Amino acid sequence: MSIFRKTVVLVLTMGPGLAGAVAEAADDPIVTRQAIMASANAAAALGGGMMKGEVAYSPVAGKSVIATLRAASLSYGSFFPEGSDQGNTWAKPAIWEDPDGFAAKLTAFQAATAKANAASGKEGPADLEAFKAAVGPVFGICKSCHETYRKN
Ligand code: HEC
Numbered sequence: 001m002s003i004f005r006k007t008v009v010l011v012l013t014m015g016p017g018l019a020g021a022v023a024e025a026a027d028d029p030i031v032t033r034q035a036i037m038a039s040a041n042a043a044a045a046l047g048g049g050m051m052k053g054e055v056a057y058s059p060v061a062g063k064s065v066i067a068t069l070r071a072a073s074l075s076y077g078s079f080f081p082e083g084s085d086q087g088n089t090w091a092k093p094a095i096w097e098d099p100d101g102f103a104a105k106l107t108a109f110q111a112a113t114a115k116a117n118a119a120s121g122k123e124g125p126a127d128l129e130a131f132k133a134a135v136g137p138v139f140g141i142c143k144s145c146h147e148t149y150r151k152n
Helices: 003-013 015-027 029-051 059-079 099-120 128-149
Strands: none
Touching: 029 059, 029 128, 059 099, 059 128, 099 128
16 A cells, blocks of 8 residues: 555544644645754764764664655755745745755755765665764754754
8 A cells, every 4th residue: 555545544534633633734834844854853863872972883773864864955945935934933034035045055965965875875884984974064064054044
């Protein structure tokens, strides 16, 4: 069964009240982009934990971190339609006032994750040093974008 059909069945079995709430969340670009960032943040926390030696490194975990960050970099920019500067969001108006500048940050994010992905190979970076070299540049871009385009 496809994911789409599973979702439909799930929504149908939940009754009208809940189904409405689910559809609303799925349609809300602010909720979606915050979920993408929360996922990137969880991946960064795992990556950071391995870098600090708090979590044992394994190639499969390294691969998971990099794949999550790559998906975030490729999808994130699609959830900033006009008007979504209003509401429960920390996105700065600068995103819509300077779309080229924001696009440049997204491009840098994508380029860094593409490089990390290429370096991680099929099995993930072989050791912690290789993981650090691959993912380090991605982390720098998080801060750089937030400084200009996020309110806190
Ligand atoms: C291209 C710009 C950009 C990049 C790159 C970026 N962020 Fe964000 N981030 C934002 C913006 C804008 C918001 C605010 C979104 C909103 O509230 O609508 C945000 C929000 C967040 C949040 C809060 C999510 C929530 O639940 O409200 C976290 C955590 C976060 N980012 C972590 C990261 C991490 C970790 C990285 C790097 C792996 C990263 N971000 C890269 C722009 C960026």
